[in-house]
Amino acid sequence: MNIITEEKAIDEILTRSVQEILPSKESLKKELMSGRQLKIYIGADATGPALHLGHATNYIILEKFRRLGHKVVILIGDFTARIGDPTDKTAARVQLTRKQVVEHTKTWLKQLLPIISINDEDNPVEIVYNDDWLSKMTFENVINLASNFTVQQMLERDMYQKRMKENKPIYLHEFMYPLMQGYDSVHLGVDMEMCGNDQKFNALAGRTLAQRYNKKEKFVFITTLLENPVTKEKMMSKSLGTGVFLDMSADEMYGKIMAQHDENMLQLFIDCTYLTAEEILKIKETLGRKDSNPRDIKARLAFEIVKIYHGADAAQSAADGFDKTFAKGGVPDDVLEIKLGDGEPLPDALVKAGVIPSKAEWRRLIESGAVRLEDDSKVVDPHFTPNVTVILKIGKRRFVKISR
RNA sequence: GCGCAGGUGGCAGAGUGGUCAAUUGCAACUGGCUGUAAACCAGUCGCCCUAUGGGCUACGGGGGUUCAAAUCCCUCCCUGCGCACCA
Numbered sequence: 001m002n003i004i005t006e007e008k009a010i011d012e013i014l015t016r017s018v019q020e021i022l023p024s025k026e027s028l029k030k031e032l033m034s035g036r037q038l039k040i041y042i043g044a045d046a047t048g049p050a051l052h053l054g055h056a057t058n059y060i061i062l063e064k065f066r067r068l069g070h071k072v073v074i075l076i077g078d079f080t081a082r083i084g085d086p087t088d089k090t091a092a093r094v095q096l097t098r099k100q101v102v103e104h105t106k107t108w109l110k111q112l113l114p115i116i117s118i119n120d121e122d123n124p125v126e127i128v129y130n131d132d133w134l135s136k137m138t139f140e141n142v143i144n145l146a147s148n149f150t151v152q153q154m155l156e157r158d159m160y161q162k163r164m165k166e167n168k169p170i171y172l173h174e175f176m177y178p179l180m181q182g183y184d185s186v187h188l189g190v191d192m193e194m195c196g197n198d199q200k201f202n203a204l205a206g207r208t209l210a211q212r213y214n215k216k217e218k219f220v221f222i223t224t225l226l227e228n229p230v231t232k233e234k235m236m237s238k239s240l241g242t243g244v245f246l247d248m249s250a251d252e253m254y255g256k257i258m259a260q261h262d263e264n265m266l267q268l269f270i271d272c273t274y275l276t277a278e279e280i281l282k283i284k285e286t287l288g289r290k291d292s293n294p295r296d297i298k299a300r301l302a303f304e305i306v307k308i309y310h311g312a313d314a315a316q317s318a319a320d321g322f323d324k325t326f327a328k329g330g331v332p333d334d335v336l337e338i339k340l341g342d343g344e345p346l347p348d349a350l351v352k353a354g355v356i357p358s359k360a361e362w363r364r365l366i367e368s369g370a371v372r373l374e375d376d377s378k379v380v381d382p383h384f385t386p387n388v389t390v391i392l393k394i395g396k397r398r399f400v401k402i403s404r
Numbered sequence: 405g406c407g408c409a410g411g412u413g414g415c416a417g418a419g420u421g422g423u424c425a426a427u428u429g430c431a432a433c434u435g436g437c438u439g440u441a442a443a444c445c446a447g448u449c450g451c452c453c454u455a456u457g458g459g460c461u462a463c464g465g466g467g468g469u470u471c472a473a474a475u476c477c478c479u480c481c482c483u484g485c486g487c488a489c490c491a
Contacts, residue, residue, distance in 0.1 A: 167410090167484045259441045295439040326440060361433085364448060368434045383454085395434060397441065 003035045003069040013064050017057050017271045019197050022207065022220040031191070031219070032068070038191040040065050040221075041073035043130075043181060043199075044108065045081045051111050051246045052236040053305070054226045057271040058194055061223065063116040072125045073188060074118075076105050079131040080180050101131075111246040114309050133187050134180055145179045148212060149205065154178075157201055182206035185218055192219035226271060230263050250310040251332070254318035255397075257302035262294050265301055273304040331374060331391055335399040346385040346402065355400055370395045 010032050014025055021028050031038060042058055066072040078101040109118060109127070118125040154160065154175045163170050178201060185193060185206035193203045203220045210218040226235040236243045244256045260268065266287065269280050283300075286292045299319060306315035324330045338353050340346065347359045356362050363382045365371055371379040374391045389403040 169483060255441055262439095262442055264442095293439055294442080298440075298442080322440080358451065359453095360451065361449085365434070368448070370434050 003037055004067070005033050005035055007033070009064070009068065012277065013061060013068075016277070017061060017223050019222040019224045020200075020220075021222065022204070023217070027217075028192075028219050028221070037070055038065075039071045039073065039189065040192045040194060041075050041184075041188055041190045042194045043075045043077050043080070043184060045077040050243075051108055053244045053246070053268070053272045054196065054234075054236040056115055056246060057226070058196065058223055059112055059115045060272075060274075061221075062194060066116065066120070066123055066125065069123060071123075072116075073190065074112075074125055074127050075184055075188070076101070076108075076127065076129045077181075077184075078105075078129050079134040080177065107247065111309075128188065130180070130184050130187075134183065137183075142176070142179070145183060145209070146175075148209060149175075149179070151175075178202040178205035182209040185210045186213045189214055189216070190218060191216070192221055194221045194223065197222050197225050224267070224271065226264075226267060228261055228264055229267065230261075235260065235264055235268075244305070246309060250306050250314040250318040251321055253309065254302045254306050254315070254322055257305055258298055258322065260298070262298070265294070265298055268301055268305070273301070274308070275304060326396060329376075329396075331393065331399055335391060335401045337401040337403055339403050340385070344385075345383065347382070349402075350400070353400075355394070355398060365394060 010029060014021065014029060014032075018025075040062065042062055044055075062072055062074075081101065112118065116125060118127070155164075160170055162168075181199075181202040182205035186209050190210075193206060195203050200220070200222055203222070207218045207220055210216045227233060228235060234242075242256075242260065244253055244260075248256065257268070266280075266284055269275060269283055275283075283297060287294065287297060299322075302322075303315045303319055306318055310318075321332050325332045336353070336355070338349055338355070340349050347356075347362045350356050350362060351359060356365070366379060366382045366384075369378050372393045373379065374393070376393075379392070386402055387404065389401065392400045392402060394400070
């Protein structure tokens with residue numbers, strides 16, 4: 001494999017979406033310029049099928065490394081997933097079956113395909129499962145690993161300090177997590193790990209272990225987390241409902257990006273699109289101008305991102321659909337169709353189809369004037385049941401075609 | 405093992421016998437406005453019913469006291485803190 005050492009490309013990788021590089025940016029640059037092939041890995045916990053734009057950032061960078069000719073490894077944390085990373089605040093220990101993990105992995109790789117050429121002919125991505133080695137370790141091995149760290153080092157972590165202050169439990173097995181993730185580095189013999197800022201501690205544990213067991217300097221490449229520059233809130237939060245997930249349809253993804261806060265736009269351009277630094281600079285200037293319309297810039301952002309995952313055509317039709325539905329208050333082209341049985345009341349059919357959660361909710365929606373027909377006339381009778389085919393608008397976002 | 409403090413709706417967190425389907429904040433949903441599903445303002449936010457009313461289910465699990473319990477008692481499970489133990 002021929003290793004590309006073009007300085008401009010390397011500089012771009014080392015600056016864009018980078019939070020921190022350990023031990024230093026300079027030492028990594030030196031390695032990258034040396035022409036030696038590096039083995040770079042990223043860990044992915046198979047806890048759920050959902051991958052969002054924040055994850056994508058990492059894989060975008062990983063792909064850039066791969067194109068330079070470096071060996072890229074995606075580690076599926078099927079073993080670690082069972083323990084539950086304590087970094088994730090309450091991390092209920094969900095026990096996943098091997099089968100579920102395999103399923104998740106399949107959907108993941110599918111979602112990653114638009115970003116990273118996993119099956120590239122010359123330099124394919126290697127996919128490994130840490131259950132293959134972690135599940136075979138003995139108690140003795142684990143104790144040996146554990147002896148590399150002190151309790152104080154573990155307790156130093158912010159989240160533990162916080163939990164102690166708040167009298168929240170800290171489980172013993174949580175200390176094992178950095179050990180496991182760290183051992184992955186040893187087993188794989190990697191030169192670098194890529195991770196988000198939340199994984200810094202774990203990655204550093206791996207650095208320590210790699211030094212001791214492999215006599216190797218492992219680099220840690222930490223990418224920025226997607227967070228609101230003003231409120232510091234996570235952009236891709238499932239609980240906040242702001243996440244943009246890679247398995248979303250083009251329309252859904254487009255809408256979710258449009259729902260991002262204005263102040264998030266620039267970072268999303270940097271971390272989640274392939275626009276060049278020059279183009280992004282131009283956008284930044286436009287954003288600063290008083291006469292510019294943030295809506296249009298956000299639409300550009302949405303288009304660029306959706307394009308990556310669904311192609312330009314789908315992105316364009318998502319944009320058109322969005323304008324038609326929300327800017328002009330129309331009805332999108334493809335609406336859910338519900339066939340109403342003979343004598344079946346409309347509310348029952350809607351609940352059954354999962355359009356609304358309950359009939360009580362339906363009543364409230366009617367009362368608040370949220371339900372309209374295609375000609376914008378309001379439905380005021382909660383028992384309204386059409387006897388011809390109609391299109392119902394429920395709020396701005398829900399549309400159902402009721403057919404008989 | 406002992407003592408003390410806790411376990412409440414998607415989350416955080418009030419309530420300590422009836423006025424509690426449960427204050428408030430976040431999230432969600434709807435309306436208004438707009439530059440969009442941004443922001444802001446307002447409303448809604450357990451379920452079911454032929455409904456300015458009625459019924460059912462819910463405050464860790466189970467049992468009890470009472471006309472009446474999220475609230476009192478018993479018991480079990482879980483968590484934190486302190487003490488004790490520490491080969």
